[in-house]
Amino acid sequence: MALATPPVQDNAYAAALALLDRAPLIDGHNDLPYVIRLDRTAKGDVGLYDLTKVHEKGDTDIPRMQAGKLAAQFFAAYVPPKQRNPAGFALAQIALMRDILKRHADVFRPGLSAADVLAAKAEGRIALFMTIENGTALDGELDALDAYFDLGVRLMTLCHNDSHDWCDSATDAPRNNGLSAFGQQVIGRMNRLGMVVDLAHVSPKVMHDTLDVTRAPVVWSHSNAFSLCDHPRNVPDDVLDRVAGNGGVVMATFVPDFISQASRDWHRPAKDQYGKSPEGIDHVKVEADLAAKAGPKPKATLTQYCDHLDYLAKRIGHDHVGIGSDFFGWINPDGLEDTSVFPALVAELIRRGWSEGDLEKLAGGNTLRVLRAVEAAAG
Known part of the structure; x- marks a missing residue:
């Protein structure tokens, strides 16, 4: 994986750097903990992975996070859909993130509230917010949410790529016709605790079911606009039209197949x-075979990503758009290669005429508002 493309050094880039010097930048989703778990050398050992050096074959490390001017990063305790011991796996990933906090206390502070972002x-x-990606981590026990919250988890993505006992996925056959009765209890408990409900990965029916019952704003931590790219993980217009009424935020993601219709069609x-993708496939071989049949893979770009931001801002308002990179150690769009690229992203939007106030909302202001609202709704 190449390092980020050198940014265009113009007035817009200088203005972007200045804006991010004063306004907090929050990224809503990053899979670094799973990357460390899968690394052939580190095998889940944070010390062996060494976050202090630039990982040229990855996308996330301390030098590039600092260059990207992040004030807060939501890291995921991702639980694979078919994991046999989902709760244990989630706990292991939480332990890994807590180790990052201990080893690098000079760089990270625990992210437990909106106040921690500003601090x-x-x-x-950088405020490190721990999240769980996949509600199978509850193992069917509602009270597990309380334990995860006490460990520092502040957001949960309800499912991943497979439907499970109480929540239907956007990328699987439905099992519950949306959100089950237990799933509704999960939303209620998360509201009571002050844990953010994340609707990335869920089916449109679950999106609507959750919006019907939640008493706090929700987020889509890494999803784009379905109207611009028809991947099922993206958010359809009829759901987008309810976001402002909920007070939530759609955090646009860097995943190429969620940005570029051409990339989506090629795959x-x-x-x-x-x-x-089917379980256990060799992604490198699959892409080589596709290229042999269909020609080179179309690239997703920073420009196309900003088209999604423009669309979302126009459809749901600048108060309801954020950033959720979903960096996961794989192929990223041109111009969005790693965690150093956020100033270049802001610069592109400055060139498109985004106001300073709207850029501050996108960077972190909207997510801060959601965090405060979720905290206020707790209890």
């Missing part, structure tokens, strides 16, 4: 009917 910004550190022969 981290003032200190020149389609290797996906199942629900838009996901």
